[in-house]
């Protein structure tokens with residue numbers, strides 16, 4: 426069975442609430458964070474499967490249509506391709522926050538379903554996020570958990586790194 430690297434999207438892969446972006450509802454709002462292309466390329470090259478698990482409540486709230494989200498993910502694939510990197514699969518929750526759906530993180534369903542679909546060994550896998558719901562989702566699914574970014578106090582993760590590239594360099598030295 427393969428090992429999965431489950432990645433939250435906004436704040437891990439791409440900018441959100443930055444100087445030039447508020448929320449990412451269109452391809453033109455999509456900016457890869459520094460080092461993300463290199464990090465995902467390292468995961469790809471080492472044989473890890475890379476997944477995106479993202480809450481997209483903006484769909485349920487009416488800020489974005491599902492076709493718009495797909496366009497954003499096409500942009501993500503194109504930008505990653507520039508680094509020779511790719512994501513194996515994407516799962517998203519389109520429901521409103523507080524709708525009580527089964528998929529929105531901190532629920533673990535998106536991770537568990539991807540793991541079944543791709544025959545992933547959850548215990549040896551990692552969930553990487555920048556917020557507490559990502560970490561709780563990983564714990565509920567049974568992955569190891571990694572918090573990236575500057576919200577170190579926010580969640581009780583197994584590992585902390587400043588960004589995805591630092592995590593990839595720790596996991597895969599040289």
Ligand SMILES: [Mg+2]
Nearest residue numbers: 433435436555
């Ligand atoms: Mg996030």
Ligand SMILES: [Zn+2]
Nearest residue numbers: 518520526528
């Ligand atoms: Zn949902």
